[in-house]
Amino acid sequence: MTTSNVKTALSVNLNKIALLRNSRDGNYPSVVHHAQVCIDAGADGITVHPRPDQRHIRPQDARDLSALLKQHPALEFNIEGNPFAGPADNGYPGFVELVTELCPHQATLVPDSDDQLTSDHGFDLRISGESLKPIIQALKERGIRVSLFMDPDVEQIALAKEVGADRIELYTGPYAAAWGSDQLEDIYQLHHAAAQYAADIGLGLNAGHDLNLDNLGKYATIPSLLEVSIGHALTVDSLAMGMSNAVAAYREVLQQ
Template identity: 50%
Template sequence: MNSNRTALSVNLNKVALVRNTRHLGIPSVTRAASICLQAGAHGITVHPRPDGRHIRGEDVTGLSELVGHHAGAEFNIEGNPFHNLMEHVRRLRPHQCTFVPDSEGQFTSDHGWDFPADAQRLRPLVQEARALGVRVSLFMDPQPQMMAAARAVGADRVELYTESYARAWGTVRQDDVLRGFAEAARAAHEAGLGVNAGHDLNRENLTDFLRAVPGVQEVSIGHALIADALELGYAATVREYLACIERAFS
């Protein structure tokens, strides 16, 4: 991963969702991943849900192999560790796993872990993943007071849930919301955590977020990036998002 700039991990769930509407195997998830990585993306993210409505087990296996052939690229598997995530982590040992507190039929991720309520049941699974050599990130709301607790269960990073920022972007609330995210990031760093971010980030709001929130190591972007790729193509879209990241550091 690029150590000097925020890394871009492309979430391919929506590619699989389109493919699954027919039985033709197109669009290809692995082909999409290959093009994105060749265009400069730093990693690939997937969120295989128990109902298999988009990413499926065979996709996870194929993508793990593909990413392994791209030097420096990382594979991030996200999901609920109490559902089907850990079977993939144990089998494939990705670079990173992101624990997300989704219910089985949840439409999309919409909240982070809660401490101390979730601490006791999360701790052994965090420890197991780390013992396998897998970095653990916890999907968290931007609440500074929760960051030390996330570190206490053994997490390496948190992924800040950015939907509230995306809703506030371009409104009078934007600066206040960004200050809250910056405080959460600083609290995470003080606790010894790395910081990732994701959910509803796009070409319009990404640069402002990275300028305001210190030390974001990775953004995971799926829905908006794949929607843009329908118009621009995968490679051009990845380059656009990388340019957004570069502008944040210029």
């Protein structure tokens, strides 16, 4: 395997803490409290994905976390979501509107629809590229780094550069699903080649989806990997290990 001396940052996605909170009235467990636990344990950043149906992270959570992260200027706040999601009657202000209000360090644009259980594919920029261009430009003018959620397809990655993205986030769901199978190496090599191509054309590289303590170590050997965003598996591991220990365990894998 090829290794890289690029430090890979761990951004903890707190959606599942909010999902648990939303199963009851009140604010328990607190998203902000658990963000602070992650920060104290050494996380490099916090990620949230506020969807229009508010199934987990709500706009006020994003505002509260933005205020918290301003107390930790060395850490990053990443808000991800569908850039075409507009305002909703339930108080959701629209994705671009919320990101423009809060000006996080990074906005990760994801092509997910309201009826998707979770993000499960990257952008097809042959279809949405022209619509994304003015959104990307407007966010960058606010000083927000823009990352596009992408499959490991070099033709699509080339288009990501053309529409103005700063980074891509490679969708790692198929890699995780192939763990332990004879398909794994082919998928890993596909991601490796896509990562190298992204670096060659000047795009930063993030990755995320279903990465866990078992499969992260191999994936982290991909060169120039700047950031992984991990939520579901880290939250599950926290049930057995405690959140501080889980964050430490993921950081240890990334530092090896």
